[in-house]
Amino acid sequence: MTHDTLNEQSTEALSVTQRLAIAVVGLLLALGLIIWGVQHFRISDPYILQVLALKGDRDRGALIFQMNCAVCHGFEASGEVGPDLHRVSERKSKVNLIRQVISGQTPPMPQFQPEAKDMADLLEYLESI
Ligand code: HEC
Structure with a gap:
C-alpha cells in the first residue's frame, strides 16, 4: 500500500516536471520567434x-x-x-x-x-x- 502511494507520487511528480519542461521549451520557442521576427522585419539599416x-x-x-x-x-x-x-x-x-x-x-x-x-x-x- 505504501509502495503504491509512493509510485503514484513519483508518477505525478514526473508529470509536473514534464509539464514544466514543456512550458519552458514553449516559452523559449516563443521568445526565439519574437527575436527572429523583430530582427527580420525591423529596418535598422x-x-x-x-x-x-x-x-x-x-x-x-x-x-x-x-x-x-x-x-x-x-x-x-x-x-x-x-x-x-x-x-x-x-x-x-x-x-x-x-x-x-x-x-x-x-x-x-x-x-x-x-x-x-x-x-x-x-x-x-x-x-x-
Ligand atoms: C552580373 C549580372 C547582373 C548584374 C550586373 C545585375 N544583376 Fe540584378 N540580377 C542578376 C541575376 C542573375 C538575378 C537573379 C538572382 C536570383 O534571384 O537568383 C538578378 C536579380 C535582380 C533583381 C530581383 C529580380 C526579381 O525578380 O526578384 C533585381 C531587382 C535586380 N537584379 C536589380 C539589379 C540592379 C538594379 C542592378 C544594377 C545596380 C543589377 N540588378 C545588376 C544579375 C545581375
Whole structure:
C-alpha cells in the first residue's frame, strides 16, 4: 500500500516536471520567434533609411541602370542573364529592392554599393517600369 502511494507520487511528480519542461521549451520557442521576427522585419539599416528618405530621380536612375545593370538585365530591363525587371516592384518592396542591389546574396548578381542618392534614383526607376 505504501509502495503504491509512493509510485503514484513519483508518477505525478514526473508529470509536473514534464509539464514544466514543456512550458519552458514553449516559452523559449516563443521568445526565439519574437527575436527572429523583430530582427527580420525591423529596418535598422541606416543606409536603407537614408535611401528611403530621399526623393529619387527616375531619369537619372535609368542612366545608372543602363551603366551598371543593363549588361545582365538588358538595356530596357527586359532580361538577359538576369530576369526581366518590369513590374518587379509588385513582387518586391522598396526595402527588398534595395537589399537585392546591396546584398550580393544572389550570385551572379554582384554586390553594389551605390551612394544613397544613386540608390534612391535607381529605386525610382525600378518602381517606374
Ligand atoms: C552580373 C549580372 C547582373 C548584374 C550586373 C545585375 N544583376 Fe540584378 N540580377 C542578376 C541575376 C542573375 C538575378 C537573379 C538572382 C536570383 O534571384 O537568383 C538578378 C536579380 C535582380 C533583381 C530581383 C529580380 C526579381 O525578380 O526578384 C533585381 C531587382 C535586380 N537584379 C536589380 C539589379 C540592379 C538594379 C542592378 C544594377 C545596380 C543589377 N540588378 C545588376 C544579375 C545581375
